[in-house]
Amino acid sequence: MTDSRIEGWGRTSVVGQELSFDNLEQSPPVLFRGLGRSYGDSSLPPSANPVVVNTTRANRMLAFDSATGTLRAEAGLSLLDLHRTLLPRGWFVPVTPGTQFVTLGGAVAADVHGKNHHVDGCFGSHVRRLKMRVADGRVVECGPDLERELFLATVGGMGLTGQILEVEFPMVRIPTPWIWQESERVGDIDEYIEKLKESSAKFPMTVGWIDCLTPGKHMGRGILMKGRWAHSHEAPSKFPSEPPNLRFPIEAPEWLLNPLSIKAFNFGFYWKHLQKKREGIVDPFSYFWPLDFVKDWNRMYGRRGFTQYQCVLPNEAGPGAARRFLEVLTKRGGASFLCVIKDCGAESPAFLSFPKPGISVALDIAIRNDTQSLIDDLNEHVLKEGGRIYLAKDTFTRPEHFRAMEEKRLPKFLAAREKWDPQHRFRSAQSVRLFGDAP
Amino acid sequence: MKRVAILGATRGMGRSLARRFVERGDFVAVLGRGEDEVKRSVADLEARGVPGTRVIGVACDLEKPESFKPALEEVEQRLDGLDTVVVTAGAFATQEQLERDPSLAAKVLTLDFANTVLFCEEARKKLLMRGGGTLCAFSSVAGDRGRSPIIMYGAAKAGLSAYLEGLDHKYRKEGLVTVCVKPGFVRTGMTEGLKAPPFAGEPEAVADVVIAGIDDGTPVVYAPPIWRAVMTAIKAMPRFVMRRVKF
Numbered sequence: 001m002t003d004s005r006i007e008g009w010g011r012t013s014v015v016g017q018e019l020s021f022d023n024l025e026q027s028p029p030v031l032f033r034g035l036g037r038s039y040g041d042s043s044l045p046p047s048a049n050p051v052v053v054n055t056t057r058a059n060r061m062l063a064f065d066s067a068t069g070t071l072r073a074e075a076g077l078s079l080l081d082l083h084r085t086l087l088p089r090g091w092f093v094p095v096t097p098g099t100q101f102v103t104l105g106g107a108v109a110a111d112v113h114g115k116n117h118h119v120d121g122c123f124g125s126h127v128r129r130l131k132m133r134v135a136d137g138r139v140v141e142c143g144p145d146l147e148r149e150l151f152l153a154t155v156g157g158m159g160l161t162g163q164i165l166e167v168e169f170p171m172v173r174i175p176t177p178w179i180w181q182e183s184e185r186v187g188d189i190d191e192y193i194e195k196l197k198e199s200s201a202k203f204p205m206t207v208g209w210i211d212c213l214t215p216g217k218h219m220g221r222g223i224l225m226k227g228r229w230a231h232s233h234e235a236p237s238k239f240p241s242e243p244p245n246l247r248f249p250i251e252a253p254e255w256l257l258n259p260l261s262i263k264a265f266n267f268g269f270y271w272k273h274l275q276k277k278r279e280g281i282v283d284p285f286s287y288f289w290p291l292d293f294v295k296d297w298n299r300m301y302g303r304r305g306f307t308q309y310q311c312v313l314p315n316e317a318g319p320g321a322a323r324r325f326l327e328v329l330t331k332r333g334g335a336s337f338l339c340v341i342k343d344c345g346a347e348s349p350a351f352l353s354f355p356k357p358g359i360s361v362a363l364d365i366a367i368r369n370d371t372q373s374l375i376d377d378l379n380e381h382v383l384k385e386g387g388r389i390y391l392a393k394d395t396f397t398r399p400e401h402f403r404a405m406e407e408k409r410l411p412k413f414l415a416a417r418e419k420w421d422p423q424h425r426f427r428s429a430q431s432v433r434l435f436g437d438a439p
Numbered sequence: 440m441k442r443v444a445i446l447g448a449t450r451g452m453g454r455s456l457a458r459r460f461v462e463r464g465d466f467v468a469v470l471g472r473g474e475d476e477v478k479r480s481v482a483d484l485e486a487r488g489v490p491g492t493r494v495i496g497v498a499c500d501l502e503k504p505e506s507f508k509p510a511l512e513e514v515e516q517r518l519d520g521l522d523t524v525v526v527t528a529g530a531f532a533t534q535e536q537l538e539r540d541p542s543l544a545a546k547v548l549t550l551d552f553a554n555t556v557l558f559c560e561e562a563r564k565k566l567l568m569r570g571g572g573t574l575c576a577f578s579s580v581a582g583d584r585g586r587s588p589i590i591m592y593g594a595a596k597a598g599l600s601a602y603l604e605g606l607d608h609k610y611r612k613e614g615l616v617t618v619c620v621k622p623g624f625v626r627t628g629m630t631e632g633l634k635a636p637p638f639a640g641e642p643e644a645v646a647d648v649v650i651a652g653i654d655d656g657t658p659v660v661y662a663p664p665i666w667r668a669v670m671t672a673i674k675a676m677p678r679f680v681m682r683r684v685k686f
């Protein structure tokens with residue numbers, strides 16, 4: 001088999017082989033990858049043994065209990081496939097990220113979070129059982145009450161502890177497939193954060209977008225969105241139709257995204273929300289997964305691609321943390337299309353799960369010559385504030401910054417990994433970069 | 440509502456097709472050789488099927504012709520009838536592998552031609568006895584013309600296509616509709632590791648085309664459909680050109 005380019009969602013790539021198997025137990029003991037929606041190098045193989053196994057053919061549901069919602073399925077099943085079957089019957093995943101193009105294995109390995117993090121935590125907190133194949137070839141079951149150390153290292157462990165074969169978790173009953181949404185325009189970052197915290201007390205789902213280009217008085221003006229599942233008396237009685245698929249047609253030239261076009265986008269997005277407040281019923285597709293309407297939208301960033309920087313600024317950093325972060329960003333002139341800010345709830349016991357109480361900030365950044373130094377500056381700042389970064393998005397963080405951010409939790413993770421995979425069979429381009437694995 | 444038996448529903452295009460059937464309420468019997476694989480696929484189809492759908496698993500091995508008749512009988516009994524039989528099971532190996540290994544060649548030729556025909560014969564008898572039905576078998580575009588990278592596999596599929604056409608001529612008036620599916624390159628376990636040509640298809644999209652073909656009783660279904668045009672062009676090529684080109 002010939003080598004080809006294997007890409008992360010941000011288009012960072014390595015040359016290697018991506019093998020697929022119908023039966024994952026027949027695969028070699030190397031890193032697994034799902035739909036490749038992690039932005040950076042988490043799902044890319046290391047350079048010395050550039051082989052990854054794609055799991056997406058292992059996509060069977062193995063048991064669904066329509067009384068309790070408990071589902072067991074093969075790890076390559078995508079949320080898209082799952083919802084196409086179960087959403088019309090009134091079931092939804094307990095946690096969804098901003099795209100349906102993720103596999104169950106990827107959702108566990110990154111311990112993904114969604115708009116409901118402040119009440120429901122991460123995906124991994126709902127998982128009851130994982131069936132895994134570990135480095136010595138054994139197939140083991142683990143969960144919160146079984147082989148707990150392996151479980152806590154695997155949830156959020158970015159594929160480094162073993163291969164997830166099956167996942168068991170409860171689907172959640174929803175009253176209707178529609179969402180009641182309220183949104184409001186907010187004048188600056190401090191007001192945004194205040195309103196965000198206020199809304200979280202009232203709504204199970206919150207998220208928002210801010211303009212991170214405008215400096216000064218209006219810095220961080222944005223749109224805050226809150227939602228909950230609609231009750232049957234408020235919602236349309238029909239099932240919402242899936243939106244038509246568009247495709248980003250070409251690899252865009254690098255100049256498409258420049259400070260001016262990004263500013264125009266931010267300006268437009270803000271003022272599109274003309275009234276100060278809006279409310280009403282929206283369909284789940286545009287509410288949860290608006291980016292899924294345009295296939296291959298990552299081509300918008302051209303050949304060099306982009307990176308997403310996502311960090312959490314903890315409550316301990318005190319008030320003004322978001323403003324301080326934006327100041328560092330605007331000083332660097334770091335232009336971003338989207339800056340998403342969301343509050344996080346309790347920290348998971350999983351050793352490397354990303355969120356902790358505070359606020360999460362996520363920015364898409366087109367890769368340019370100064371990107372490394374921009375990320376370095378942001379990381380220095382986040383470190384000072386006691387925060388940390390999200391591995392599923394990362395391409396540029398230096399190992400010393402990562403280690404400093406994870407000083408307390410990393411030893412537990414490393415100890416578990418030493419026990420289950422002492423030879424580091426399961427390693428990625430990212431683990432070579434951040435954990436010091438041999439290439 | 441149909442009662443469908445599928446040999447090969449555990450993976451690939453057969454898996455996708457079986458899902459399409461249960462998603463609209465048809466009853467499906469998963470015929471297969473591996474007990475565990477069959478069980479897992481039955482579970483998948485049960486979870487996906489609309490409420491009221493029935494799904495069963497039945498042992499049947501394309502390498503064992505003696506398993507064909509009892510398998511179809513079991514389906515008929517357990518599903519209270521049978522009106523559609525699909526066979527996607529098959530084997531593939533590259534021409535290089537087949538030239539090197541005669542026992543592998545014997546296996547591929549036997550499974551893809553002789554045993555598939557024998558299975559279809561059992562299905563034919565059963566369906567005719569019941570007053571008719573649809574028999575859908577997966578041949579290949581590889582059977583449309585002798586081509587250097589797929590000589591033996593193509594020959595087996597050519598034989599299968601010819602058999603299916605003959606059946607259609609003889610039995611359609613008696614109520615037995617034959618559907619010969621000719622997939623082009625489709626990304627499944629069978630083609631893993633092979634370099635995908637342009638117009639490579641996905642099993643889900645193939646399933647949509649095939650289920651429409653079964654519903655309409657289309658005698659020959661190309662999937663993805665673009666392959667009909669591609670094969671028309673290839674069939675029209677003179678021999679001296681075919682000798683030179685690599686496909």
Ligand SMILES: Cc1cc2nc3c(=O)[nH]c(=O)nc-3n(C[C@H](O)[C@H](O)[C@H](O)COP(=O)(O)OP(=O)(O)OC[C@H]3O[C@@H](n4cnc5c(N)ncnc54)[C@H](O)[C@@H]3O)c2cc1C
Nearest residue numbers: 034035036037038097098103105106109112113158159164
């Ligand atoms: C548009 C968009 C929006 C997003 N929104 C969010 C969001 O709101 N919240 C959030 O948390 N994330 C979000 N993400 C990130 C995404 O949810 C995660 O990166 C997720 O892990 C992707 O799943 P995947 O199947 O594509 O995994 P991949 O990207 O293929 O792999 C991700 C990691 O999981 C590991 N892995 C995958 N499958 C297995 C397995 N079976 N066994 C062991 N390890 C495995 C890989 O080794 C790798 O380390 C978003 C991504 C995109 C593109």
Ligand SMILES: NC(=O)c1ccc[n+]([C@@H]2O[C@H](COP(=O)([O-])OP(=O)(O)OC[C@H]3O[C@@H](n4cnc5c(N)ncnc54)[C@H](OP(=O)(O)O)[C@@H]3O)[C@@H](O)[C@H]2O)c1
Nearest residue numbers: 447449450451452500501502528529577579624625627629
């Ligand atoms: N993929 C292509 O590009 C392509 C192109 C042209 C034609 N075709 C033809 O289309 C058909 C389906 O192909 P596919 O790509 O979907 O194949 P696939 O993914 O390899 O699936 C093959 C299926 O056949 C079953 N099977 C194999 N040997 C069997 C046996 N001895 N007894 C019972 N079942 C057996 C397998 O079951 P197990 O789970 O037990 O292995 C599996 O369910 C085949 O006839 C193939 O020749 C495919």
